[in-house]
Amino acid sequence: MTGANFTICGKPAGPVTARIGGMITLRSIKQCDIQAITCWPAYRDGYAQMDYALRENGWLAEFSRTGGTWCYLAEANQESIGFSILSTTGSKEAELRIAVHPARTGQGFGQEIMSATMNLAFSQLDFDLVHLIVRKNNFPAIGLYKKLGFKTLGECTLMIQGQLIEFFKMDIRKPEFQNQTTSGDE
Numbered sequence: 636m637t638g639a640n641f642t643i644c645g646k647p648a649g650p651v652t653a654r655i656g657g658m659i660t661l662r663s664i665k666q667c668d669i670q671a672i673t674c675w676p677a678y679r680d681g682y683a684q685m686d687y688a689l690r691e692n693g694w695l696a697e698f699s700r701t702g703g704t705w706c707y708l709a710e711a712n713q714e715s716i717g718f719s720i721l722s723t724t725g726s727k728e729a730e731l732r733i734a735v736h737p738a739r740t741g742q743g744f745g746q747e748i749m750s751a752t753m754n755l756a757f758s759q760l761d762f763d764l765v766h767l768i769v770r771k772n773n774f775p776a777i778g779l780y781k782k783l784g785f786k787t788l789g790e791c792t793l794m795i796q797g798q799l800i801e802f803f804k805m806d807i808r809k810p811e812f813q814n815q816t817t818s819g820d821e
Contacts, residue, residue, distance in 0.1 A: 659747045661755065664706040664718060669695045672718065678737045684770065687796055688734050698722055698732075705760065709748045716744050719752040721760065728764040729756055745779055753783070754816075757809045766806035768793075780805050784815040 672695060678686040688694045695718070698704045703723030709716050717735040724730050731752060735745050756762045768791065769776050781787075785805040792801050807815075 658711060659716065659744065659751060660710045661707040661719070661748075661751050662710070664695070664708045668708045668715065668718075669699070671715065672734075676737050678740075681773075681775075682737065682740055685734070685773075686737075688732075689737075694720060694732055694734065705755075707752060707755070709744065709751070711744070717748045719748050721752065721756050721762075721765070724766070727762050728766065729760070729762050731756070731765050731767045741775075745776070746783070749779065749783055750816075753807070753812055757812055763809050764806055765812075766804065768802040768804055771801045771803055777803065783807070784811050786811075 672689055673691050673693070675689050677683065678689075695706060698706060698720050701722055705721045707719045709718060715736060716739045717733060719734075720732040721729045722732075731749075733745060733748050733752065735748065753765055756765050766788075767780065767785070769780060771790070785807045788804045788806055790801065790803055792799050794800075
């Protein structure tokens with residue numbers, strides 16, 4: 636897993652964050668975490684379309700072969716509740732992906748994971764821009780990203796598991812995130 640921020644269980648990980656907002660902790664993901672994530676139960680209902688992201692050849696397998704990648708496990712009360720990925724895509728910019736444990740969707744963990752990961756991206760990793768894509772029919776995620784300050788830039792269509800899927804492209808710049816964070820504290 637060259638160039639990616641992964642470790643084998645029991646060995647020291649890369650950067651580790653402290654508890655974020657009292658609710659979750661982010662830490663560098665380990666190989667045993669990846670194996671456990673592939674065994675999470677399937678997403679249901681409106682989230683079923685994203686289940687592939689968790690599986691053996693999903694996001695973590697894809698990004699583990701990519702240099703300039705940081706992967707974090709999100710934990711609450713020592714339980715895995717999701718993960719996030721930041722992957723360098725250009726000078727001082729990264730793509731962000733998150734997944735919430737199927738049993739934890741709709742409980743606010745997505746917002747906590749996003750906020751904590753973006754804080755890492757802009758403060759510790761010193762990125763200036765974070766971007767993502769989101770399925771056009773993933774209304775909860777689109778609402779969350781807009782709430783966090785992401786702006787819609789355009790659209791794209793990608794082949795996912797043999798199907799053409801339509802996405803929105805969204806991004807946020809460091810000053811916009813900092814302003815959003817500061818104004819949220821007032």
